[in-house]
Amino acid sequence: MNSTYNLPLVLMSLLVAVLASFATLELAGRLASPAHDGRRSRWLFGGALSMGVGIWSMHFIGMLAFELPIKVGYSLRITLASLLVSIAVSYLALRIVSVSRLSIRRLILGGILMGLGISAMHYIGMEAMLMSPSIDYDAARVALSVLVAIGASLAALTIAHRLRRQDTARVLYKRLGASALMGAAICGMHYIGMSAALFPADSVCGALDDLNGNWLTITVATLTIAMLSITLILCAAERHFQSKTEQMSTSLTLLNRQLLRLATVDTLTELPNRATLVQRVARAITRSKRTGVPFAVLFMDLDGFKTINDSLGHSVGDGVLQAFAQRLRQAVRRHGTIARIGGDEFVVVIENLDTPQDASVIASLILSHMEEDLVVDGVPLQVTPSIGIAMYPRDGMTVDELLKNADAAMYGAKENGRNTFRIFEPEMTRIAMRALSIQRGLQEALAQGHLSLNFQPKFKGSIEKLVGAEALIRWNDPKLGTIAPLEFIPVAERSGQILQIGYWVVSETCRQLVEWEKDGLPPTKVAINLSPHQLRQRDLVARMRAIVDEAGIAPQRIMFEITESVAMQDAEKTVAMIREFHSHGFEIAIDDFGTGYSSLAYLQQFRVKQLKIDRFFTDGLDKHGDEAYAIVSAIIALAHSLDMDVVAEGVETQTQLEKLNSLLCDQVQGFLLARPLTSEAFGALLRGRQSAVGTPA
Structure with missing residues (x-):
């Protein structure tokens, strides 16, 4: 018996196959996202239903596109059986591609099972016609259709697994291209299987009273496309929601980092701020108590900085602070902690010192590094520090005492002519307090x-x-x-x-x-x-x-x-x-x-x-x-x-x-x-x- 194909329905079956393939890739991506671990089972079953209906619909529309010179119907029971097979095959596929690592063995086994399942769905669906006498099949073409189904399944599983991550570069375009290839492969398997069917000249369809193809074509196509579209819309909506959630999470992370940075780092010079300095001096006190080795706190500010700020502007003043901080890094290097605690005030903490003279060496080194002009906006500026030195435990037992006494020593350095350093002496406290008053x-x-x-x-x-x-x-x-x-x-x-x-x-x-x-x-x-x-x-x-x-x-x-x-x-x-x-x-x-x-x-x-x-x-x-x-x-x-x-x-x-x-x-x-x-x-x-x-x- 001669057969023909309805071209619009053939094209529709191809469209449905491509759409089902794209939905499969999207669902694989949803399942691979860590954000869906708690909803994995729901996505898995929902995805299997949507994907299974899509694949089955492509097959069913392809069968409806097949026209014989006799009226044809389909057994509802057998048709539903083929649909269940399609859903089961889809569930298997989604389970396979959603794993974090797809081994070659698992891929091959999954591809074979999926290919056999699709082939079973196809040929069970063919049996739903209840032809009498029974349909004969060309064994070679049947074998070819099964091989094509297995090959298409292997390719589909591989592609779906590789494109399951949302952060893959240009993932949308890759999924569209892969969907076209997968859809064409599935259609190829279907129509090879259809070509394997041989209908004797006196064949009669025994399912005319069940499902009639005249009205069922549009119904199946419409419902299937609608289901797949809804699935894709849900995926897109979830992706958008997830993207917004990730953006919000990223923003919160960045904000937390920024807040932490603001809380611990001086934003102008990128040096530790006062709060961080206090913590580090406290830790240095703890270590010094344990080891018995003293440490020094060097308190300094810039001579004449306020004049620069007032006369040349705050932008130049900021540039001076940045340039000084960089020069200070070069001078101190790995000798200790540098911090800016406000305005033009900087503190250096030097650990593992034996005598105040060791701290004097570092102070002299800092002063020597500041002899050369700082260049800010192309303008050379002579900026020098006055430095006060306080030693733990001799000059203070707490963070506040050390900073206060180092500050007093710095004031003594200014009294001594600036651009120099002084080691704390008890009398300096009285002088500093008098100056503050x-x-x-x-x-x-x-x-x-x-x-x-x-x-x-x-x-x-x-x-x-x-x-x-x-x-x-x-x-x-x-x-x-x-x-x-x-x-x-x-x-x-x-x-x-x-x-x-x-x-x-x-x-x-x-x-x-x-x-x-x-x-x-x-x-x-x-x-x-x-x-x-x-x-x-x-x-x-x-x-x-x-x-x-x-x-x-x-x-x-x-x-x-x-x-x-x-x-x-x-x-x-x-x-x-x-x-x-x-x-x-x-x-x-x-x-x-x-x-x-x-x-x-x-x-x-x-x-x-x-x-x-x-x-x-x-x-x-x-x-x-x-x-x-x-x-x-x-x-x-x-x-x-x-x-x-x-x-x-x-x-x-x-x-x-x-x-x-x-x-x-x-x-x-x-x-x-x-x-x-x-x-x-x-x-x-x-x-x-x-x-x-x-x-x-």
């Missing part, structure tokens, strides 16, 4: 008005005419008492408070000048000292001009004094700064002249209004005779040749005054003529000498 007190003094100004009168030497004053800051604290400028100015300079204090001095001076004018007193000129920290501020001149303008004071009535040593630290920058002051109407004096190392070339470029002779030379006029007289004479002659006035400080004897007058010194100030006066006392002096007060130059 002063620093805190200064902040309150500014806020609560505990600072005041005195004014040191300046006289024209030959006729003792009052020509101005120098503003001198004073501090009388309710708790700390009277504190000398020599004690609190260095603290303010180190802490950066000198900037706020400096602006306050200018503002208070201007306010006092206005008060004296309101009292009908003649205008006078006041000199104000500038600190090194102030001179590093880029907007210093503009800030000063804004203050005097707001007070309504002419800039010519304010003279700023810069010490010679500070002026020569960066002479070119000083020249530019002085010119900027001049452009805004201010006058500049070089203070403490003769104590530094001036270059005459730069002194000429400075073009300042005054040179102030340091009191050391004034005092020498009494003590050192002709030699001192010659030095002072040379300074005065030099200043006059550069069209500068000369002011002598510290005039305390009549002999000094007479010699200065004989040398034509322009102005003098000192206890001989007047001590520093309160604003009220200076106003009274102005009023008493009103007729003799000089007009500001």
Whole structure:
């Protein structure tokens, strides 16, 4: 009996085979995921049902595509039996591919069993036609179809096992390609098996009253595609959910790592932070107690760092900290633990030391590594540390004591000139506490008005005419008492408070000048000292001009004094700064002249209004005779040749005054003529000498 095939149904069977193969690969991936270990049995049975129906549907549609010249039906009982065989075969396949490692033996055995199962499903399904006489089969083609089924099964199991992991590169595209190959192989087996069937010419179908193919084709195809589609949708939904879950889990892991990092590491320098340092010092104490070997804590901060931060910006400051940290790593290497505990403060812990001198060697090594400039954003910067050393157990038995005493020693290093180290001594604690009290007190003094100004009168030497004053800051604290400028100015300079204090001095001076004018007193000129920290501020001149303008004071009535040593630290920058002051109407004096190392070339470029002779030379006029007289004479002659006035400080004897007058010194100030006066006392002096007060130059 001749047979034909319905091409659309053949194509539909191929589509179903491909779709079933893709669903199989997706299900294998689901089963291989560790996230599904608790739901493995449900996925296994559900997957076997979906996959089995898909394979069986492909076979059934393929049979419906087979057309004979007689009407054909199918036995419901036998058809269901073939479906059960397909589901069982699918269960077997999923069990095989879901194992973590697929051995060759297991693969071959599984492929043979699966191939035989698919073949059994096919031929049982053929028997559902209940043909009479029975269908004859070409043995060779039957054998070929079984071999194709086994080969397709082996290939399918191998591919499914290899592509079961979701993290395989381009896994979706690989599964699509593999599904097409697997679908074609399954269809090939089916149609080879169909070609093996021989129907005698007088054959009659005995299952016409069971399942009729005319309406069953669309029903089976629709339900099967729907089931496979639902399966794939569920897989995709689960994959999406799993992906989101994994992303969330990854994010939480990263967040936990970041939080741990923030809790233990300084993010700017990548060094351990204070919390980590405390733990490591505590462990070092435990080890030292056990072994009896001391260790050292080196506490350091960067000299002048606040100035860099304020003048060049925080980005440069951060770069300095990073560069310093890297240089510190190079210096210490494996000698100990390095930590940044805040700001510009760093700590190094060195274990297994016998004496403080061993720690001194490490401190010297660190200082030597910092001799070369740090380059930040292409700018070379000289940054040096001051280092304090505390030894366990000699200088402290706890973490807090060691850090506090190392800090006190570091403060002692700064007192010793900076860029050096000091080993802790008990006296340092008192000094450090005093400095801390002063620093805190200064902040309150500014806020609560505990600072005041005195004014040191300046006289024209030959006729003792009052020509101005120098503003001198004073501090009388309710708790700390009277504190000398020599004690609190260095603290303010180190802490950066000198900037706020400096602006306050200018503002208070201007306010006092206005008060004296309101009292009908003649205008006078006041000199104000500038600190090194102030001179590093880029907007210093503009800030000063804004203050005097707001007070309504002419800039010519304010003279700023810069010490010679500070002026020569960066002479070119000083020249530019002085010119900027001049452009805004201010006058500049070089203070403490003769104590530094001036270059005459730069002194000429400075073009300042005054040179102030340091009191050391004034005092020498009494003590050192002709030699001192010659030095002072040379300074005065030099200043006059550069069209500068000369002011002598510290005039305390009549002999000094007479010699200065004989040398034509322009102005003098000192206890001989007047001590520093309160604003009220200076106003009274102005009023008493009103007729003799000089007009500001």
